[in-house]
Amino acid sequence: MQVPTTTSRPTDGDSTHKDPGLRRALVTSSVGSALEYYDFAIYGTASALVFKHLFFPGLGSAVGLVAIFATYAVGFVARPLGGLFFGSLGDRHGRKTVLVVTVALMGGSSFAIGLLPTYHTAGVWSPVLLMLLRLLQGFGAGAEQAGASTLMAEYAPRARRGYYAALPFVGIQVGMLLATALFVPLAALDEDVLFGWVWRVPFLLSAVLIVVAVYIRLKLEESPAFEQLAESGEVSERPLRDLLVKSRRNLFITFGLRMAENGTSYLYSTFSISYVTAVVGVSGSVGPLAVACASLAGVVTIPLFGMLSDGVGRVPLYRWAALFQALFAVPAFALMSTGSTVLICVVITVGIGVAVNGMLGSQCALLAELFGARHRYTGVAIGREFSAIVAGGVAPLLGATLLLAFNDAWWPLAAYVIVLSLITFFTTFVTPETRGRDLTDPADAR
Template sequence: MSTGASTPSSPRGSADPEYAANLRRATLASSVGSALEYYDFALYGLASALIFGELFFPALGTNAGLAAGFATFAVGFLARPFGGLLFGTLGDKLGRKGVLIATIGLMGVSTTLIGVLPTGDQIGIWAPILLVVLRVLQGLGAGAEQAGATVLMAEYAPVRRRGYFSALPFVGIMIGTIIASVVFFLLGLVDTQIVHDWLWRVPFLASILLIAVAIFIRLRLRESPAFINLEKSEQIAHNPLREAFAHSWRTLLRGIGLRMAENGGSAIYQTLAVSYITQVVAVDEWQGPLAIAIGAIIGIFVIPVAGALSDRFGRMRVYRIGSVIQLVLAFPAWWLMSTGSVWLIIPVLAITYGLGVNVMLGAQCAALPELFGNRHRYIGVAITREFSAVIAGGIAPLIGAGLLAAFSDSWVPLAGYVVLLSALTLWATIVTPETRARDLDLASDAIDDSNEDVSSRPLPTVSRREFKRNGGRG
């Protein structure tokens, strides 16, 4: 690959057949990985909300079993930072491609094995123990999977359309969520005894198909241009983890702040809200998964649009709009869901999840890699994503279950929790520097850029028609 084709900030174009082929592979590889990760995420979250308590904690009763199921959900999030630290370090030292193959394999195999686990009635205490072990392994793999996909896509994308191209793989998140939600919607239509006897296993076993496709694509993928440039210049960090904490702690805090509303909102609406309307409001079990599936369909369109808008108007401005949407909708949404009306619950949950969360996600796809310098970008994004995933997303269902118990199943504290997370992210968008079109070969973080550095960046995105007329040059 020529120098011009491999430098992230140069006007690379799809007129170069080699670059175009690798851009397509990178998009597909990242999309399939995102689909598998969020299929796993949504599948496990819905299973925790609806069936895992009875299957793996039968002796605890309904409420305690639900809390125990959510605890295993949180365990996976607690494992993710360790996976992010391990594989993120390897990604900055050895390259993005090999690590992404390892993480997708570990994550996918763990999900598949959950489908063959004996239940609590069959082997007693060993059932939840084995479930927790597999959930930990799943979390270790997931801890660097999304960070790697984010970094890889940003480093491949044309600079002035980086927001749009970086957002495309995250459509895979919505596809994985849709698949998992549709699966549980269909399970909700089947006799409960059949589902609990054996049918619940099928969705977990089916993930092996996504693993095979993802590994096949990633084996054919070339290493990212930015990492190739690091190798050529012999600038690879010997200890990217130490470098990230020593020089990028302010950037890490800003990144974690940006993730609070997006990741927390995603977990709250995909798991806690589904559990609330099923267990407290007592609607049919199929309604929650159907609402999430519709919200994910909305996200398929919202994410790339938000990414494209961030190319034109800036990452932080679009991100800020998403956090405001989620904040404003919080109290009306939870009140409407508490009514028990299927005609209100499904559209409200779908819109709240599909719009507010995904506007932020669309802007985030390019923003997080642009925040960090090249020598520690993978580990920086991994720390940002996974530490925030524990703080915001992993414990959200547990906190929600605790709030419901403490306030007699009232929806008001749950809405307040969403407002708090949204406000934290809104503040983060104000104090975080704009990163649009930043040079990804730079070793320094965006927080160190001067006003002159920012003003010298490429102009906002060209139109799609102009992009094609220029032969795909970004």
């Protein structure tokens, strides 16, 4: 059934961009996205550069690399659990409450990592505590991006939903840029200084973003679509059950769409830092510099691709971006293996800024549009985070394992990217076009 509009804030039409609630939602979602990816980027970069020495000393180079990325992957195991818990909570009690809690949990865990004792001080308890905080970080992050994209899609004008829903994901690039910009100069420091206390600084700086994000979110109003459900008594008491009964097809579609976007994103932004440093042999500052360049590009390309999806459609844009990612894989890793700083920066900038963001720009609105209003938050959260386990969560670990198995050859890494990209490419042929969909509709897109 169509839920009648009872809120004074419009949910469709280009006039919505004048609504101050939309502007507040945009700032709220963007700051949260920045914090989430700042946290994950500093963890991923620290994993590549310092964690082996601080928390896993004595292990060989290859085994140590596998160990630190196994710990990295633990955060992705916790994310779907957080998506289950907080997604259902968001569909039953509203988006705002969940977004306040998730940003505090996520940022607080990162701040605590900066206070951890190292293995030389606490022995085996050091990596145990690191893993525990990584679990908490992932649990909070499990519903953060789902909440941001759901909130913005429900606030945005229908005709420009792709553009507005993509804007909070610029916060992802800002967060990654902040993290990598911090580690570029840190990675160039003498190891005694970096391993002594300087590595803690990026984690401790999370406190600033936490305060800002919580303050802004406490002032946020609930999304118009959820208000309509609440005022008409249509809020689901069991959104997870509704999702599993009515949305299995669209959940599997979400999994397929995420393989190339999420998996290759982490291969380029996290694993490549270790690859070009430990295998290719370039300076430790080159990888973070390349990711910083990609993040700068993303500030422009994400909203650009979101706007493009409003014109050409979500599915065609996603399909061509996935195909480009597959075709780019072989030259990408071949060029990175040359050790040229310029080529490494260009490859990672194109890989993330064009290929990954071509899919992400469309995905921001597409995932929210796939699911009905009564279980949308749960659907987006579970779809994003369960797929992230097999896409982004294991990507650095599998990449390290491939290097170990094939004597540091680059071609298995390219083949891995091609497989992920083709899964997504073929998934687009069973994905419904959702551009312009009414987000008050309780039914899924078909």
